[in-house]
Amino acid sequence: MAEPAVPMQSASTPEPEVRVGAVPRPAPGSPARAPGSIDEIIAVQEEIFCERQHESRRLAQRAGLTLAGGVTSSWQITRPQPVWLSHGQGSKIYDVDGNEYVDLHGGYGAALAGHGHPAIVDAVRGQVTLGTHFAQPTPTAILVAEELTRRFGLPLWRFANSGTEATMDAVHLMRSITGRDLIIKIEGCYHGHHDSVQVSVCPEEADIGPARRPAQVPSSTGIPRAIVDLTLVAGFNDIDAVARLLDENPGRVAGMIIEPIMMNAGIILPEPGYLAGLKELLHSAGALLTFDEVKTGLTAGPGGATGVTGVVPDIICLAKAIGGGVSVAAIGGTEEAMGHVADGGYEMVGTFNGNPLAMAACRAMLCEVATPAAYQRIEALRQRAVAGLQREIDRNGLAAQVVSVGAKGCVVFTAEPVRDFRGFLGIDDSYSQAHWLYQHNGGVFLPPWGKIEQWLISVQHDQADIDRLVTNFAAFAAALRSLG
Numbered sequence: 001m002a003e004p005a006v007p008m009q010s011a012s013t014p015e016p017e018v019r020v021g022a023v024p025r026p027a028p029g030s031p032a033r034a035p036g037s038i039d040e041i042i043a044v045q046e047e048i049f050c051e052r053q054h055e056s057r058r059l060a061q062r063a064g065l066t067l068a069g070g071v072t073s074s075w076q077i078t079r080p081q082p083v084w085l086s087h088g089q090g091s092k093i094y095d096v097d098g099n100e101y102v103d104l105h106g107g108y109g110a111a112l113a114g115h116g117h118p119a120i121v122d123a124v125r126g127q128v129t130l131g132t133h134f135a136q137p138t139p140t141a142i143l144v145a146e147e148l149t150r151r152f153g154l155p156l157w158r159f160a161n162s163g164t165e166a167t168m169d170a171v172h173l174m175r176s177i178t179g180r181d182l183i184i185k186i187e188g189c190y191h192g193h194h195d196s197v198q199v200s201v202c203p204e205e206a207d208i209g210p211a212r213r214p215a216q217v218p219s220s221t222g223i224p225r226a227i228v229d230l231t232l233v234a235g236f237n238d239i240d241a242v243a244r245l246l247d248e249n250p251g252r253v254a255g256m257i258i259e260p261i262m263m264n265a266g267i268i269l270p271e272p273g274y275l276a277g278l279k280e281l282l283h284s285a286g287a288l289l290t291f292d293e294v295k296t297g298l299t300a301g302p303g304g305a306t307g308v309t310g311v312v313p314d315i316i317c318l319a320k321a322i323g324g325g326v327s328v329a330a331i332g333g334t335e336e337a338m339g340h341v342a343d344g345g346y347e348m349v350g351t352f353n354g355n356p357l358a359m360a361a362c363r364a365m366l367c368e369v370a371t372p373a374a375y376q377r378i379e380a381l382r383q384r385a386v387a388g389l390q391r392e393i394d395r396n397g398l399a400a401q402v403v404s405v406g407a408k409g410c411v412v413f414t415a416e417p418v419r420d421f422r423g424f425l426g427i428d429d430s431y432s433q434a435h436w437l438y439q440h441n442g443g444v445f446l447p448p449w450g451k452i453e454q455w456l457i458s459v460q461h462d463q464a465d466i467d468r469l470v471t472n473f474a475a476f477a478a479a480l481r482s483l484g
């Protein structure tokens with residue numbers, strides 16, 4: 001067999017020298033020009049980026065031979081090229097070129113514990129030696145369910161392995177309980193990659209139709225039109241739109257699924273009374289309400305967006321952060337909703353559901369990591385980030401705002417308040433991409449995908465981490481101001 005083009009790093013390979021991020025400056029040899037446009041800022045930062053990522057580039061080329069598209073999920077394709085990581089520790093992650101980053105990507109919002117947290121390490125290590133999978137329940141699952149009940153106010157729980165599975169089960173359950181086929185979802189909300197919710201996730205402006213009646217746009221190829229037609233679409237913060245859909249489809253709507261705080265379109269907060277109004281409206285039509293708290297659960301606060309808003313839905317979906325970095329999901333519900341599972345009306349199944357490894361990590365996350373003290377610490381860091389970023393926005397006269405809730409936050413590059421997906425769609429994404437590059441070259445790894453994503457502050461971040469975020473932003477803001 002031919003020698004691989006790129007040698008894999010083995011245990012005996014010396015660790016590369018760690019390079020700590022600094023305020024971005026042109027790499028040696030890069031053209032000395034003052035950027036005159038946002039596109040030029042991006043071009044300069046991409047040069048710096050590529051200069052720091054030689055090993056990543058080599059791995060990407062090799063990976064392309066056996067991994068479809070050279071990555072393990074299409075969302076790992078960052079621009080201008082994927083960044084291959086070697087390891088993480090505490091609040092930091094390290095790429096294969098030896099660059100250190102403050103990790104505010106958080107694995108798309110899952111790494112609330114940070115990396116190598118002792119409580120998670122102990123829990124996982126302890127369980128690995130006792131068996132990772134039986135497909136029979138283990139006592140830890142009860143502890144996890146009890147703690148979720150305490151935090152989210154819903155009595156009955158089951159587990160799964162990803163956010164997609166959780167929302168898929170929630171949709172099935174709403175249909176099974178009501179015997180109805182239609183569901184309502186919000187334009188711009190993402191709920192995973194199963195058919196029923198792959199509708200109007202991030203549609204193009206040309207396809208969205210009128211605001212009063214948003215079009216049902218498949219978000220991917222491979223989604224049957226017949227399924228798309230079963231998913232009705234409404235705008236966020238538009239309760240009248242939901243009332244209209246219910247009126248037009250009497251006795252046909254099983255329920256509605258919603259991110260109670262939108263977190264796949266920057267961050268968009270629900271207006272006062274909106275979520276409570278939805279619940280009332282849906283119940284009066286015999287339909288159910290599901291909160292997709294895959295992103296907000298544990299990160300918006302100890303009891304997720306449910307705790308923040310005080311509105312308890314019929315069903316809650318959790319995943320990402322609850323596993324402390326291990327793959328797990330949970331579906332909670334009222335006696336009526338999950339009672340339908342308990343009495344066999346809907347079979348909620350899965351080989352790895354509630355496996356002991358995931359349950360051990362989940363218990364540690366809930367009982368030892370996501371503690372009241374940890375939330376206090378995160379809140380102090382959130383305030384520090386918001387104050388620092390807002391100061392730079394004001395100082396440089398930028399049309400931008402900081403939106404944050406709990407451990408999550410983002411800079412939104414528009415001065416206008418955003419209340420729904422259509423407002424979000426109008427934001428020029430190039431500013432977010434340029435910001436991402438500035439942060440990256442300055443040693444802060446924000447989630448890629450521009451204006452869509454948010455930072456995640458973990459329980460292991462500290463003030464110096466937040467200050468690095470603000471310092472990089474200050475450099476970016478000054479560059480924007482110089483554009484005039």
Ligand SMILES: Cc1ncc(COP(=O)(O)O)c(C=O)c1O
Nearest residue numbers: 162163164190191192294295319
């Ligand atoms: C709100 C929301 N729901 C569901 C999902 C799907 O979760 P998973 O990627 O674990 O399937 C995501 C993923 O980003 C999400 O943001």
